[in-house]
Each structure stands twice: as structure tokens, then as C-alpha cells.
Amino acid sequence: MNVIEQRRDFHRYPEQGFLEFRTASIVAQTLKKLGFEVLCGKEAMVPEARFGVPQEEQLTKAYHQALKQGADPLLLKRMQGGNTAVVGIWRGGEQKSPIAFRFDMDALPIKESEEEGHLPFKEGYASCMTGSMHACGHDGHTAIGLTFAEKIAEAAPSQTIKLIFQPAEEGGRGAVSMVEKGILDDVRHLFCLHLGLNLPLGEVHGGISNFLATSKLKVIFKGIPSHAGASPEKGANALLAASTALLNIHALPRFSGEKTRINVGVLEGGTAANIIPAYAQMILETRAESWEVNEELKKRVEKIIVGSGAMHGVQTKMEVIGEATTAASNPELMELVVEEAKKVQGFTKFQLESNSNLGSEDATFMMRRVQEYGGKATYMIIGSPLPAPHHHHRFDIDEKVLPMSVELLTRIAKSVCNH
The missing domain is CATH 3.40.630.10 (Zn peptidases)
Incomplete structure (x- = not known):
């Protein structure tokens, strides 16, 4: 050929x-x-x-x-x-x-x-x-x-x-x-x-x-399923915790000294309209002109994820799935x-x-x-x-x-x- x-x-x-x-x-x-x-x-x-x-x-x-x-x-x-x-x-x-x-x-x-x-x-x-x-x-x-x-x-x-x-x-x-x-x-x-x-x-x-330095991150949110009509208070909404995290991640301030980027590219979870979602997954990335600022962004993202999980009684786990x-x-x-x-x-x-x-x-x-x-x-x-x-x-x-x-x-x- x-x-x-x-x-x-x-x-x-x-x-x-x-x-x-x-x-x-x-x-x-x-x-x-x-x-x-x-x-x-x-x-x-x-x-x-x-x-x-x-x-x-x-x-x-x-x-x-x-x-x-x-x-x-x-x-x-x-x-x-x-x-x-x-x-x-x-x-x-x-x-x-x-x-x-x-x-x-x-x-x-x-x-x-x-x-x-x-x-x-x-x-x-x-x-x-x-x-x-x-x-x-x-x-x-x-x-x-x-x-x-x-x-x-x-x-x-x-x-x-x-x-x-x-x-x-x-x-x-x-x-x-x-x-x-x-x-x-x-x-x-x-x-x-x-x-x-x-x-x-x-x-x-x-x-x-x-x-740009970058980190690709995968986050798992684990909650508790429950009937969304009869007993919603018995559940722990993993998708809601993930959504809270998404909005706050995108609200992180840009850095004045160099270019930074953040993007949540995947958010998925739940199984049915009448079930409190017990599982959600998020995949996102951070980018910055220096490795040090990218690491700082990654730390701030992790704080938001942990905090969002705590707000909704949901367990969280963050994994690095790619870096440059x-x-x-x-x-x-x-x-x-x-x-x-x-x-x-x-x-x-x-x-x-x-x-x-x-x-x-x-x-x-x-x-x-x-x-x-x-x-x-x-x-x-x-x-x-x-x-x-x-x-x-x-x-x-x-x-x-x-x-x-x-x-x-x-x-x-x-x-x-x-x-």
C-alpha cells in the first residue's frame, strides 16, 4: 500500500x-x-x-x-x-x-x-x-x-x-x-x-x-435507592450530588496568571423516573499552562466533589484516568x-x-x-x-x-x- x-x-x-x-x-x-x-x-x-x-x-x-x-x-x-x-x-x-x-x-x-x-x-x-x-x-x-x-x-x-x-x-x-x-x-x-x-x-x-498540562478525572457517586414518591427521604440521591458538583466545578474561578480550562464532559446516572438515583458517574478534565496550577485545580475539584457528596449523604471516589x-x-x-x-x-x-x-x-x-x-x-x-x-x-x-x-x-x- x-x-x-x-x-x-x-x-x-x-x-x-x-x-x-x-x-x-x-x-x-x-x-x-x-x-x-x-x-x-x-x-x-x-x-x-x-x-x-x-x-x-x-x-x-x-x-x-x-x-x-x-x-x-x-x-x-x-x-x-x-x-x-x-x-x-x-x-x-x-x-x-x-x-x-x-x-x-x-x-x-x-x-x-x-x-x-x-x-x-x-x-x-x-x-x-x-x-x-x-x-x-x-x-x-x-x-x-x-x-x-x-x-x-x-x-x-x-x-x-x-x-x-x-x-x-x-x-x-x-x-x-x-x-x-x-x-x-x-x-x-x-x-x-x-x-x-x-x-x-x-x-x-x-x-x-x-x-497545557491536563488531568482527566472519573468520579463515582454512590447513594441509596428509594421510592421517589412513597419514601424519597429514605434515599440518598447520587445524581443530585453529581449535579451539585458539576455546577460548582464550572463555577471555579479562572486563574489570573495563566490560561486554565475545566470541562465536565460526561454526567450519567439513575435508572428510572420513580427511583432515587443510587449511582452516578462524572468524567471531567482540568487544564492549565503549568503543572502546578493544574494540580491546584485538581485539588479544588476534589474538594467540591467531596463536599457535594457530603451535602447529599453520598459516597464519592475520584480516579485519575489520564494526564499530560x-x-x-x-x-x-x-x-x-x-x-x-x-x-x-x-x-x-x-x-x-x-x-x-x-x-x-x-x-x-x-x-x-x-x-x-x-x-x-x-x-x-x-x-x-x-x-x-x-x-x-x-x-x-x-x-x-x-x-x-x-x-x-x-x-x-x-x-x-x-x-
Whole structure:
């Protein structure tokens, strides 16, 4: 497959975080055929360091679905339980520390548009997985990574190169498990990328540094059921406690010194109109420009949750199900990205450091680990016009960006290997 065909295949079979069995199997199988040493499953991640792992029922269903869709059974066994990380290592003869490129693989819980004007639907490669969609470009990232792997195998560089295919970027759930495994500990240079972000086709930004720290939180409210008409005073209303918490969480003041964000994205509970709700669940996020302010926001949220539970006689439990930190791209690598992009046909506009509003990214944990161990890292932005925003049911990319991106990464790798 060429890079566009590969992207369309991944787009048709989107898999959410830690459920990327088919995608990860294809990645691992392709890398192995190309001559890479392949680490996958527990070889590439620490299972206990994952955030927000799906329920066993979801994992089992996705596993068997991937088998039906042609995934390699032997590779899938190594990924059981949602351990879907993959690392391909090209072993060069030189003893220098490796350079690494990171690609995310997961999709989103969104039903894809079936409108006539939506190109994937029109061309027949829209999602066939109910309730899941590649609405952020990760299908393109993964396809770029695999096609780039072919270029590496053809060139057979003497430098060791790691290709890191990360599960569960959405919600900040997957990167830490790979960091804790030590995958980044020997990396000298790390390159991450993202397509789109409202930049036009042909525009490249060498790096981004304005990531927001974030925490994704799941809260369980446990009350007491009772008849809503005959004995409401005997119950403890979990949904009412959750609603009280929601309103007060959104009433938290913004911080004067930096940007902050709070959003309750899920609130659900109750079983019937005539039963006092004994259970409710809330999923929310905090974001801030610094890790310290994000931690303060998280503490304030927890106080509100505990207080709301106490007001209504309801037990509460808060769990962190995802996180990302802040990170800054190294100027030397940002300059390298821009210089190499200038040599690629189709790229016409260049900016050293991006001010694009990416929000949060758990690749920041990888970037920080490389930098803490004396290496350098950057997170480049590669423009693509979008018919709809990221995380929208009509999201799509301009596929012309895919071969251009492969060539850019190939030039970056060649430049680093020659120095």
C-alpha cells in the first residue's frame, strides 16, 4: 500500500485507546517484514502505568473483532489485555544513541458523518466500526510512520532509529506506560508530529511549546435507592450530588496568571423516573499552562466533589484516568525541521515555533524524559486544510500532506544520521 491507501485502511477500521489490536498488529507485522526489531505488548509498555484502561468486556470484544478483520493471531496474543504499544528498532552499526519518531494510533468515540459531502463516506472508506472514528488525524500519523519505515529500510542507515507507535493518546492515557518501560531512556533526538491544526497545506512549524498540562478525572457517586414518591427521604440521591458538583466545578474561578480550562464532559446516572438515583458517574478534565496550577485545580475539584457528596449523604471516589504535562521543543530541532522542510516540494511557508492552540498532548511525557536524560525533542506541526475541526464528525485531512510528511521525516532522519 502507498501512504494514502494505508491511511484509508486505518480510517475505515478506527480503534479507540488500548483497543488498537488490528492497527497495532498491522504496524508490528509491517515493521517485522521490513527488518526492524519489534517490541510490542508488555515488551513496549508497563501495563500498570496505563490510565483509563477499558473494561474487560470491551477488550475481549475488540480483540476478537481484530481477529475477524485479519489481525495476526500470534501478535495479538502479545497484546492481550489492551497492551497495544509497538516499537520498531532499526539497528544501525554505529554505537550512537538512537533517534526516535513517535506516532499515535488511536481513534475517538465519535460516529462518523454520512453526509454526501464528507469525502471518506463519498469514497467508501468511512468508519465501519460503530461509534468510533479517526477524527484527529492519527490514521494519517500511523500511515506516515509505516511508510517512513519503508524509506528507512531502503536506505539502511548505520544509525539506530526507533519508531514509537503509541496507543491511547486521546485522554492522555498511553504515553506514560511507554516512558516507564524505558523506551525513551537512550534516545538522543525525539521527533513528534501532528497534522492539521488549522494550518494550510504547505505550512510547517518546527515545534510547539505551549502545551497545557491536563488531568482527566472519573468520579463515582454512590447513594441509596428509594421510592421517589412513597419514601424519597429514605434515599440518598447520587445524581443530585453529581449535579451539585458539576455546577460548582464550572463555577471555579479562572486563574489570573495563566490560561486554565475545566470541562465536565460526561454526567450519567439513575435508572428510572420513580427511583432515587443510587449511582452516578462524572468524567471531567482540568487544564492549565503549568503543572502546578493544574494540580491546584485538581485539588479544588476534589474538594467540591467531596463536599457535594457530603451535602447529599453520598459516597464519592475520584480516579485519575489520564494526564499530560507541559514541555518545550528544543530550538536546534525546530530549526532542523524547518531547514529540511524547505527542501520538500509542496512546503511553502515556514515558522520556527508554533503558536497553534494544540491543547494537551501526552507526548510531553516522552519529550521531558528525553530532555531529562540529556537529549532533545520537538513536536512539529504539519498543515492540512480541514473541512471541520478536530474531534468533529466531519473531520478529514487533505491527503496530499501524507507523502510530503514522509519525505520530510526521511530528510530529517538522513540529516541527523549524517551528523
